[in-house]
Amino acid sequence: MLFHLFETNFGTCAIGWNDIGLARVQLPESTPAETEARMIAANMTSAPATLPSFAREARDALLAYFSGEAVAMEDLVLDYSLVSPFNALIYRALRGVPRGEIVSYGDLAKEIGQPGAARAVGIVMSKNPWPVVVPCHRVIGANGKLTGFSAYGGVDTKLSLLTLEGTQFGDTPGLFDDPFFSEE
Missing domain, CATH: 1.10.10.10 (Winged helix-like DNA-binding domain superfamily/Winged helix DNA-binding domain)
Incomplete structure (x- = not known):
């Protein structure tokens, strides 16, 4: 399996793939080296410069997503056999x-x-x-x-x-809402 690192507005991400489709998406770790280490630990090898079309589509979709664009990812090919x-x-x-x-x-x-x-x-x-x-x-x-x-x-x-993504939580309790911490 091969992988490709790429820079996004959120940090260094990676995609990994095999002959069937995407095998892995790695969100940014604290450093690019740690992102790369995660892919290597998953038994992946750094890819050559030319990506297969489905990997290029996935990378481009993720780049657009992290730039705030509404991107459809339902058609990206995943290897569910994994x-x-x-x-x-x-x-x-x-x-x-x-x-x-x-x-x-x-x-x-x-x-x-x-x-x-x-x-x-x-x-x-x-x-x-x-x-x-x-x-x-x-x-x-x-x-x-x-x-x-x-x-x-x-x-x-x-x-x-x-x-x-612009998700609205409405009246959803916050992360730290707890009656124990209430000021009342």
């Missing part, structure tokens, strides 16, 4: 959640016909090999709070991605 059938089912369903929208873990579980599988959906989100392309940042807790995000920066990165 994940379990259950994970693939969830990732495919999640790709249908539009930019600027959010969904709960429980609602996503219901969407795939597994209404009791909210925790399993959360575990699958933490293993998403294609963040942004498979928009795991759009999945929130049942209470409307932003919960875990496994990319560098955690929930702050998740919030940055949602803000970039």
